[in-house]
Amino acid sequence: MKTTITVNGTARTLDVDSRTTLLDALREHIGLIGSKKGCDHGQCGACTVLVNGARINSCLSLLAMHDGDQVTTIEGLGTAENLHPVQQAFLENDAFQCGYCTPGQICSAVGMLQEAADGWPSQVMEDVAAMVDLSEAEIRERMSGNICRCSAYPQIVAAIRSVAGDAA
Amino acid sequence: MSSVKDWAAPNPITENRGGLIGKGVERYEGRLKVTGSAPYAYEVEAPSRPAIGYMATASIAKGRITRIDTTAAEASPGVLLVWTHLNVPAQAPRGTRANPRSQRPSNPALAGDRIENFGQTVAFVVADTFENARAAANLIEIEYAAEQGVVDFVASFDQADQPPGEEDVHIGDFPAAFAAAPVTVDETYESPVQNHVQMEPCATTAWWDGDKVTVHTSIQMVKGGQHALAETLAIPSDHVHLLTRYIGGGFGGKGQAYDDLILSALAARALGQPVKLAYTRQQMFHGTIHRPAVSMRVRLGAQPDGRLTAFAVEAITHCARNAIFTEHAANFSRNLYAAPNRLTGHRLVKMDLPGAGPMRAPGEAPGMLSLECAMDELAEKLGLDPIELRIRNEPDVDPETGKPFSVRQLVQCMRDGATRFGWERRNPKPGQVRDGRWLVGMGMAAAIRGNFLLPAKAGVRIDADGTITLRQGMTDIGTGTYTILAQITAETMGVPMEQVKVEMGDSNFPPAPGSGGQFGAATAGSAAYEAGMNLRKALTALAVGDPNSPLYGGPAEYVTFENGNIAIENRSETLAALVARAAPDGVYVEGSISPAADARDYSQHTYGAHFAEVGVDTVTGEVRMRKMFGVFAAGRILNAKTARSQITGGMIWGVGTALTESNVVDARYGSFINQDMAGYLVPAHADIVDLDAIFLDEADDKANPMGIKGVGELGICGAGAAVANAIYNATGVRLRDYPMTPEKVLEGMLAVGL
Ligand code: FES
Ligand code: FES
Numbered sequence: 001m002k003t004t005i006t007v008n009g010t011a012r013t014l015d016v017d018s019r020t021t022l023l024d025a026l027r028e029h030i031g032l033i034g035s036k037k038g039c040d041h042g043q044c045g046a047c048t049v050l051v052n053g054a055r056i057n058s059c060l061s062l063l064a065m066h067d068g069d070q071v072t073t074i075e076g077l078g079t080a081e082n083l084h085p086v087q088q089a090f091l092e093n094d095a096f097q098c099g100y101c102t103p104g105q106i107c108s109a110v111g112m113l114q115e116a117a118d119g120w121p122s123q124v125m126e127d128v129a130a131m132v133d134l135s136e137a138e139i140r141e142r143m144s145g146n147i148c149r150c151s152a153y154p155q156i157v158a159a160i161r162s163v164a165g166d167a168a
Numbered sequence: 169m170s171s172v173k174d175w176a177a178p179n180p181i182t183e184n185r186g187g188l189i190g191k192g193v194e195r196y197e198g199r200l201k202v203t204g205s206a207p208y209a210y211e212v213e214a215p216s217r218p219a220i221g222y223m224a225t226a227s228i229a230k231g232r233i234t235r236i237d238t239t240a241a242e243a244s245p246g247v248l249l250v251w252t253h254l255n256v257p258a259q260a261p262r263g264t265r266a267n268p269r270s271q272r273p274s275n276p277a278l279a280g281d282r283i284e285n286f287g288q289t290v291a292f293v294v295a296d297t298f299e300n301a302r303a304a305a306n307l308i309e310i311e312y313a314a315e316q317g318v319v320d321f322v323a324s325f326d327q328a329d330q331p332p333g334e335e336d337v338h339i340g341d342f343p344a345a346f347a348a349a350p351v352t353v354d355e356t357y358e359s360p361v362q363n364h365v366q367m368e369p370c371a372t373t374a375w376w377d378g379d380k381v382t383v384h385t386s387i388q389m390v391k392g393g394q395h396a397l398a399e400t401l402a403i404p405s406d407h408v409h410l411l412t413r414y415i416g417g418g419f420g421g422k423g424q425a426y427d428d429l430i431l432s433a434l435a436a437r438a439l440g441q442p443v444k445l446a447y448t449r450q451q452m453f454h455g456t457i458h459r460p461a462v463s464m465r466v467r468l469g470a471q472p473d474g475r476l477t478a479f480a481v482e483a484i485t486h487c488a489r490n491a492i493f494t495e496h497a498a499n500f501s502r503n504l505y506a507a508p509n510r511l512t513g514h515r516l517v518k519m520d521l522p523g524a525g526p527m528r529a530p531g532e533a534p535g536m537l538s539l540e541c542a543m544d545e546l547a548e549k550l551g552l553d554p555i556e557l558r559i560r561n562e563p564d565v566d567p568e569t570g571k572p573f574s575v576r577q578l579v580q581c582m583r584d585g586a587t588r589f590g591w592e593r594r595n596p597k598p599g600q601v602r603d604g605r606w607l608v609g610m611g612m613a614a615a616i617r618g619n620f621l622l623p624a625k626a627g628v629r630i631d632a633d634g635t636i637t638l639r640q641g642m643t644d645i646g647t648g649t650y651t652i653l654a655q656i657t658a659e660t661m662g663v664p665m666e667q668v669k670v671e672m673g674d675s676n677f678p679p680a681p682g683s684g685g686q687f688g689a690a691t692a693g694s695a696a697y698e699a700g701m702n703l704r705k706a707l708t709a710l711a712v713g714d715p716n717s718p719l720y721g722g723p724a725e726y727v728t729f730e731n732g733n734i735a736i737e738n739r740s741e742t743l744a745a746l747v748a749r750a751a752p753d754g755v756y757v758e759g760s761i762s763p764a765a766d767a768r769d770y771s772q773h774t775y776g777a778h779f780a781e782v783g784v785d786t787v788t789g790e791v792r793m794r795k796m797f798g799v800f801a802a803g804r805i806l807n808a809k810t811a812r813s814q815i816t817g818g819m820i821w822g823v824g825t826a827l828t829e830s831n832v833v834d835a836r837y838g839s840f841i842n843q844d845m846a847g848y849l850v851p852a853h854a855d856i857v858d859l860d861a862i863f864l865d866e867a868d869d870k871a872n873p874m875g876i877k878g879v880g881e882l883g884i885c886g887a888g889a890a891v892a893n894a895i896y897n898a899t900g901v902r903l904r905d906y907p908m909t910p911e912k913v914l915e916g917m918l919a920v921g922l
Contacts (some may be wrong), residue, residue: 019299028298033205033211036416038367039449043845046367074204087202091194094809097817098646099201100367102418106202140853147845149367149417150646151820153856155813 668797822887
């Protein structure tokens with residue numbers, strides 16, 4: 001079936017099997033290998049992309065559900081020569097090892113920073129109506145859907161904090 | 169072993185004139201990884217669009233396939249082939265080694281109707297798309313004649329045997345000394361089956377060109393994978409070109425070849441087109457190895473002053489019936505504490521579970537969970553601080569072999585860690601510190617992990633533009649190998665990092681043993697260093713012999729390499745100028761390393777001390793980390809950033825070990841009940857609070873020419889025990905069964921009236 005999505009600013013029409021996930025559409029049909037498949041079941045976050053600005057697990061979503069949507073993948077955030085600030089912070093803080101969870105962590109962080117800026121509350125906030133202060137605890141809570149088996153967590157939190165600090 | 173080498177002599181790495189050794193430079197391949205442009209095995213560009221494979225797996229632990237019907241699968245849309253044991257192409261029988269030099273024997277897939285473990289591959293489908301392949305695989309009908317397997321570890325201790333070729337180590341008279349000891353501990357500690365859960369499932373993309381196959385696969389050992397595939401397909405190993413440039417985590421679980429490698433290569437040949445195949449997350453739990461469960465009995469006998477007089481550590485563990493592997497959980501204890509009367513050894517139960525194998529710090533990781541808690545128990549009985557108890561049992565020489573230690577800073581790690589962590593805040597009496605509904609406690613544990621050097625080669629070339637390229641059949645599984653090899657090469661050659669390229673993960677390159685056993689950096693790095701030193705010699709000869717060089721005539725022994733220049737005092741030129749003029753086609757040399765006599769004559773280890781602070785929820789029994797800190801001594805550190813990451817990663821694995829990680833066996837099917845990432849709980853962001861580590865200054869000139877050691881596994885060693893000891897200190901509940909889940913903690917607290 002035909003679906004039209006805009007990926008990193010470019011409109012694409014795909015005519016693929018209706019069982020194709022958004023993740024497989026990106027990886028296998030559009031050739032964007034940056035989004036990773038760690039579990040294919042919404043349990044690891046390696047496939048995180050931004051759909052209309054919000055982070056989702058692209059393995060848990062069929063392509064067919066995204067007709068007309070704007071999708072941003074890791075490839076749409078920055079390039080090796082011109083890194084997105086979150087990518088740059090990951091590099092400087094050594095916030096990855098094998099790199100397989102990394103695109104998902106970075107997309108998730110970008111989405112999370114926007115959520116925080118928009119005032120979305122989290123479980124660890126004492127006053128959910130207050131302005132979000134991106135403390136370490138707040139970042140950990142909001143990033144917990146992204147597993148890193150290499151366990152670069154302290155470095156990832158430091159990287160995100162450095163960006164959150166710059167933005168503030 | 170080669171003869172004694174003067175590894176203590178100054179060299180470019182120990183002099184570190186460029187300052188690159190130890191510097192926290194960013195990862196060599198970092199930009200590729202943060203932009204998502206590093207292609208992993210399933211993502212490489214093939215000569216044409218690959219067909220896609222999908223495996224069907226067995227649903228019994230042991231027995232025989234009695235009927236397998238693939239009719240519907242074959243008729244399913246897009247299907248290109250369906251294989252079972254009845255029609256898979258011929259492969260060498262398991263264990264064949266046609267070339268005696270092969271590092272691995274054959275390992276055929278779909279080799280027969282026998283089922284040896286749950287999750288064994290029983291059928292294989294290739295189709296035009298992933299969706300079609302998966303759908304077709306689900307249409308295959310299989311019937312089994314199931315047999316009773318041995319799947320319950322604890323119920324099978326009576327079947328435990330001495331591992332093949334091993335004996336217990338007896339020193340002095342343990343039974344008499346234990347009987348005579350005034351203060352004793354005699355406890356048994358259990359740790360469960362654990363899984364690597366590398367974020368990237370195993371995967372291969374394969375294609376053929378005539379009678380040669382190219383495979384991109386996710387494997388830690390380049391030569392091992394190449395040989396396993398060649399032996400299985402009964403082709404010469406130089407007909408297998410194996411590449412593994414980026415690997416999404418290994419941790420020991422990708423040290424061997426699995427069915428993805430064999431089946432994708434076979435199918436690509438049969439179809440005449442590229443084929444790729446990845447394990448699903450669920451298949452990873454049964455189709456690849458795990459860390460086996462371990463039951464450890466520890467007996468300690470001490471004098472009232474804390475000195476150990478009797479010391480016994482005995483482990484029972486398990487492996488698959490047809491893949492003998494021993495988790496040497498007692499080995500570390502042979503080098504850790506002094507005691508004149510000693511007994512250590514292992515027993516092995518052969519079971520009908522999937523294969524057991526190495527996982528990050530095999531031996532130490534589960535083993536230290538026992539002794540490092542037993543020492544805590546003994547310290548309390550003696551009324552001693554746990555650090556003081558360990559200091560009183562610090563050996564002067566290796567307690568088992570009597571060999572001198574190359575360098576041993578265990579006591580320094582504990583003392584430094586205590587100060588920096590704030591150990592003096594700990595109330596030695598357990599169950600005293602309250603913070604609202606939380607009980608708070610602190611624990612510590614020692615860390616030890618052996619150091620190894622294996623034979624390895626490396627090649628290095630310099631081109632006319634001055635670019636220096638290091639090539640090695642080595643892997644980087646996230647450990648930072650690319651980066652440290654670039655640093656070593658740049659520092660050896662006296663050039664900036666930007667002038668160096670590192671190419672790895674290719675079976676055509678000079679061989680290195682790969683990533684595992686914490687030997688990667690020392691082994692591959694030393695070979696890279698030797699290659700660099702040989703390149704220095706070649707360039708020196710080139711310059712002093714070239715009448716057009718300012719260095720012409722020498723003396724060669726005064727030649728230096730710095731800032732991209734080759735120089736004798738104030739006579740100098742750039743390496744690029746020299747090579748462009750005197751060797752315009754470039755210069756290529758190789759170097760190699762092999763263990764020296766020092767490895768035999770000294771007891772060589774890396775050491776550390778872990779400190780943990782936890783809160784235990786008195787209502788739910790949940791344990792939350794509050795702080796964790798470690799101090800480590802692991803030779804000269806090559807990269808402050810990547811080494812710290814390796815260590816903190818290992819410590820976090822220790823937290824998972826202590827609190828959540830366990831594969832529970834379903835005794836009905838010989839399967840793991842929790843076979844995904846929602847059921848097998850690895851630490852997540854929220855679990856890790858205020859965790860850091862530092863390294864002590866050290867250089868081990870007995871280890872290798874650079875005085876470096878490994879750091880990849882040290883961080884997990886003892887980490888879980890520090891958490892367990894903190895739980896005890898918080899609650900007064902001594903659990904000896906990992907992981908310490910809320911149910912177990914709560915039950916323990918209720919039992920002591922909390
Ligand atoms: S691959 Fe989507 S959450 Fe794991
Ligand atoms: S960097 Fe390897 S899983 Fe996160």
